[in-house]
Amino acid sequence: MMGQIWQQIRPIAERVGQHPTLRAWRGVLFIAPSVTLVTVACSFTGVFHLLEWASLDRFFHLRPPETSDSRIVIVTIDEADINHIGQWPMSDRAMAQVLQHIKAQEPAAIGLDIYRDLPVEPGHAQLVQVFESTPNLIGIQKVGGNGVAPPPILNDLGQVAAADLILDADGKVRRxxxxxxxxxxxxxxxxxxxxxxxxxxxxxxELESVDEENNSYRLGDAVFVPLTGNEGNYLGADTGGYQILLNFRGGIDKFATISLTDVLENRIPPDLMRDRIVFVGTIAPSLKDSFQTPYDSVVFATPTLTPGVAIHANLTSQILSGALQGRGMLQAANRWVMWGWIALWSAIGAIATKLLLQNYPLQKQECLSSAIAVVAIASFLLVVCGYVSFLGGWLIPVFSPFFALTASAILTANSHNQWQLKRANQQLEMVNEKLEEYSLTLESQVRDRTRELTETLHHLQTTQSQLIQTEKMAALGQLVAGIAHEINNPTSFIYGNVAYAEEYATDLLEILELYQEYYPTPEPEIQDRLEEVEIDYLKEDFPKLLTSMKDGASRIREIVKALRIFSRLDESDLKEVNLHEGLDSTLIIVQNRCQKGDGDAGIQLIKDYGDLPQVCCYARELNQVFMNIVTNAIDAIEQRQKELTAEELQRCPSFIKITTSVIENARVVIAISDNGLGIPPSIKHQLFDPFFTTKPVGKGTGLGLSVARAIVVEKHGGDLRVSSHPGEGTEVRIEIPIQFSASTHQK
Structure with a gap:
C-alpha cells in the first residue's frame, strides 16, 4: 500500500524539486534551519553566555544616566573611618552610638549591612538595648556557602535579612x-x-499575588516575575529562592552618602535621614566587600568594584521606583522566544544575502564582501532592537542571533557561489553545443557585419564633411572681416572725392549755362550733341547722382567702421574702450533687419545711453555678446510680427531698447530689452545650456547665451541675468566692472 502511494507521489516530488525557483533557494532552505539548530545547541550549553552578558553590560553603559534616588542614604565605612575608630570589627559601643545617632534622625528603616553574630566588647549591653528599642532596624546573616549567623537579639525579634549576593559565571552581580x-x-x-x-x-x-502558579506578585505598580532557569542567558542556572534581574540605577554615587566618622561625631545634616532608608555598610577595599557589576566593565583598565551595600541599595531603589513610579523591571525572554529570535535572524541573514546576490550578480571575491555588508547592516538593526528592548525592560539575546546571522550570510554566499559555478558550467555546455549551429550562419553574420561597417564608414565620412564645412565657415568669417578692412581705403577715397566732384560738376554746369546765355545759337553739331545727351535732364539729375554717391559712400564708411569696431582685429585684446561704440556698431550691422520693408512693420531701435566712462575689457568678446543678444531680440520680434495683425502692430510697434548706466561708481549696466513674445517659464532654467535652442533647424546653434554668459561672468567677472514675461517681452541685463581684475579672469 505504501509502495503504491510513493509511486504516485514520487513524480510530483521530482517535478517540484526541479522547479527553478526552489532549486535556486534550496541552499537557503537548508542553511537557515541548520544554523539555527547549531546556534540553539550552543546557547543551551552556555557557549554564548559570557558574550551575551557582555552585551547586556554594554547596554547599561549606553543607557542614559539615571537620576539619584533621594529616598536612600548610605553610611559608608572606609579605611579612614576604620583608622578613626581604631579597630575592626568596631566595638559594640561604637556601633550603638552610630545607631543611636541615626535613630535620632527618624529614618523609615535602617539596614545594618555588617555581620554581628558575636559580641565585640566594650558596650555589648548598650548595643543590645539599642537593638531592642529600634523596631525598624534590620540586621543581616549570610545564608549560602560559609554561613554567618544573624545578631541573636534581632533574630529573636524577626528583624533579620539575607545579605547574600548572586554571582554569574563571569563573577559579576546581575541578579x-x-x-x-x-x-x-x-x-x-x-x-x-x-x-x-x-x-x-x-x-x-502590600504584596498581592498575581499568578500563584508562576509565583508572580504585584507591589504597587510593579509586577515581579522570578527567574526559573528557562530564560535565555540563564538556561540551567541555579535560580533557587526568588531571584529577579537587577535593573541597576548606578554605583554608590547615585545615593546620598555620609561617613561613619561624621555619624559617630553627630555631624549629620538636619533631615538628611528623616523618612529615608539608611544603609550602614563598608566600602573599604581591605574588607573585600565589593563586587563587579555591569558598570564595572572596562577593557583597558582595572575595573572599579561596587560595594555590596550599594548593590543592596540598588535593589531597594529598583523596588521602590517600580512600585511607586512604574519604573520597568527587567525580564529575560524565555528559551522559546530566544530560539525563535535566533531562527528569525538566521533566516534574515540567509534571505538578505541570497536576494542581494541574486539581483546583483557578483564575482566570487565580491560574494564574501556582499555577505559582510549584509551582516553589518543587519547587525546594526539587531543591536538597535536589543537596545530598544532593554530600555523597555526586556532582555533579548544579541550575540547568539548575531552568530546565526553571520554564519547564515557567509554560508549562503558560499552556496550561491557554488550554485553560480554549477550553472556557469551548464551554460558552457549549452554554448559548446550551439557553436556548431553558429558556425553554419557565420558567413551570413559576416555579411551583415560588413554592411554595418560600411554604413558606419559612410556616417563617419558625412560627419567629416560637416566638420570641414564648419571650419570653412569659420575661415569665411575671418575673410569677410578682412575684406571689410580692405574696403575701407577705396571707400574713403570715394567719399573724400565726391565733394570735389560735386564742386567741379557745379562749376561746369554754371559755365555751360553761361555759354547758353551768351551763345544761344550754337553750331549745329553742338546743338545735335546737346539734344543727344539731353542736357536739361543731365543738369537736373547730375547733382542728385552725386548726392546719392555721397550718401552711398557714407553708408559704406559707416558699415566698414562698424565692422572694424565690431571685430577690432587691429587692436589689443584688453584695453579701455567706449562701450557705446560697440553697441552702435552692432546696431549698424543689424540695421537692415530692423528697417521697414514691403509689408513689414519694422523695428524701432531706442538708445537710452547714460554717461559711461571708459571700461577696461575685452571689447571684441563684448561686441559678440551684444550681437548675440540683439540678434535673439530681433528673432523674437519677427516671430511676434508673424502672429499679430498690421493694426495690432501699428497700435503697439516693435522695438528694441538699449539702456546704459553706472551703479556704485564701479560697474556699468547694459540692459537690452524687447517687446517680443517672451520666454516660457518652463525653459528658463535651460537658457544658458550649450546647444539649447528653440529656433528652427539651421536658424540657430544654441550657443549664443552660453557663450555670452562665459564672456561676461567668467572672463570679466560680471553678471548676466534674463528676466522675461510671456507675451510682454524680455530684458537681458549685463553688469561688468569698470576696472578689469586679473584675479577675476584667472578665477
Missing amino acids: ALILIGTGNGEFREGLGAKLALMYLADRGI
Missing part, C-alpha cells in the same frame, strides 16, 4: 535575591527587598 531559604526550613528576605517592603508597608502598599 538579586528577593527571598532565600535557610537550612532549617525558614525563608529570609534579601536585605534590599526587606527594607523596600518596610518602606512601602508604611505607605499602605
Whole structure:
C-alpha cells in the first residue's frame, strides 16, 4: 500500500524539486534551519553566555544616566573611618552610638549591612538595648556557602535579612535575591527587598499575588516575575529562592552618602535621614566587600568594584521606583522566544544575502564582501532592537542571533557561489553545443557585419564633411572681416572725392549755362550733341547722382567702421574702450533687419545711453555678446510680427531698447530689452545650456547665451541675468566692472 502511494507521489516530488525557483533557494532552505539548530545547541550549553552578558553590560553603559534616588542614604565605612575608630570589627559601643545617632534622625528603616553574630566588647549591653528599642532596624546573616549567623537579639525579634549576593559565571552581580531559604526550613528576605517592603508597608502598599502558579506578585505598580532557569542567558542556572534581574540605577554615587566618622561625631545634616532608608555598610577595599557589576566593565583598565551595600541599595531603589513610579523591571525572554529570535535572524541573514546576490550578480571575491555588508547592516538593526528592548525592560539575546546571522550570510554566499559555478558550467555546455549551429550562419553574420561597417564608414565620412564645412565657415568669417578692412581705403577715397566732384560738376554746369546765355545759337553739331545727351535732364539729375554717391559712400564708411569696431582685429585684446561704440556698431550691422520693408512693420531701435566712462575689457568678446543678444531680440520680434495683425502692430510697434548706466561708481549696466513674445517659464532654467535652442533647424546653434554668459561672468567677472514675461517681452541685463581684475579672469 505504501509502495503504491510513493509511486504516485514520487513524480510530483521530482517535478517540484526541479522547479527553478526552489532549486535556486534550496541552499537557503537548508542553511537557515541548520544554523539555527547549531546556534540553539550552543546557547543551551552556555557557549554564548559570557558574550551575551557582555552585551547586556554594554547596554547599561549606553543607557542614559539615571537620576539619584533621594529616598536612600548610605553610611559608608572606609579605611579612614576604620583608622578613626581604631579597630575592626568596631566595638559594640561604637556601633550603638552610630545607631543611636541615626535613630535620632527618624529614618523609615535602617539596614545594618555588617555581620554581628558575636559580641565585640566594650558596650555589648548598650548595643543590645539599642537593638531592642529600634523596631525598624534590620540586621543581616549570610545564608549560602560559609554561613554567618544573624545578631541573636534581632533574630529573636524577626528583624533579620539575607545579605547574600548572586554571582554569574563571569563573577559579576546581575541578579538579586528577593527571598532565600535557610537550612532549617525558614525563608529570609534579601536585605534590599526587606527594607523596600518596610518602606512601602508604611505607605499602605502590600504584596498581592498575581499568578500563584508562576509565583508572580504585584507591589504597587510593579509586577515581579522570578527567574526559573528557562530564560535565555540563564538556561540551567541555579535560580533557587526568588531571584529577579537587577535593573541597576548606578554605583554608590547615585545615593546620598555620609561617613561613619561624621555619624559617630553627630555631624549629620538636619533631615538628611528623616523618612529615608539608611544603609550602614563598608566600602573599604581591605574588607573585600565589593563586587563587579555591569558598570564595572572596562577593557583597558582595572575595573572599579561596587560595594555590596550599594548593590543592596540598588535593589531597594529598583523596588521602590517600580512600585511607586512604574519604573520597568527587567525580564529575560524565555528559551522559546530566544530560539525563535535566533531562527528569525538566521533566516534574515540567509534571505538578505541570497536576494542581494541574486539581483546583483557578483564575482566570487565580491560574494564574501556582499555577505559582510549584509551582516553589518543587519547587525546594526539587531543591536538597535536589543537596545530598544532593554530600555523597555526586556532582555533579548544579541550575540547568539548575531552568530546565526553571520554564519547564515557567509554560508549562503558560499552556496550561491557554488550554485553560480554549477550553472556557469551548464551554460558552457549549452554554448559548446550551439557553436556548431553558429558556425553554419557565420558567413551570413559576416555579411551583415560588413554592411554595418560600411554604413558606419559612410556616417563617419558625412560627419567629416560637416566638420570641414564648419571650419570653412569659420575661415569665411575671418575673410569677410578682412575684406571689410580692405574696403575701407577705396571707400574713403570715394567719399573724400565726391565733394570735389560735386564742386567741379557745379562749376561746369554754371559755365555751360553761361555759354547758353551768351551763345544761344550754337553750331549745329553742338546743338545735335546737346539734344543727344539731353542736357536739361543731365543738369537736373547730375547733382542728385552725386548726392546719392555721397550718401552711398557714407553708408559704406559707416558699415566698414562698424565692422572694424565690431571685430577690432587691429587692436589689443584688453584695453579701455567706449562701450557705446560697440553697441552702435552692432546696431549698424543689424540695421537692415530692423528697417521697414514691403509689408513689414519694422523695428524701432531706442538708445537710452547714460554717461559711461571708459571700461577696461575685452571689447571684441563684448561686441559678440551684444550681437548675440540683439540678434535673439530681433528673432523674437519677427516671430511676434508673424502672429499679430498690421493694426495690432501699428497700435503697439516693435522695438528694441538699449539702456546704459553706472551703479556704485564701479560697474556699468547694459540692459537690452524687447517687446517680443517672451520666454516660457518652463525653459528658463535651460537658457544658458550649450546647444539649447528653440529656433528652427539651421536658424540657430544654441550657443549664443552660453557663450555670452562665459564672456561676461567668467572672463570679466560680471553678471548676466534674463528676466522675461510671456507675451510682454524680455530684458537681458549685463553688469561688468569698470576696472578689469586679473584675479577675476584667472578665477
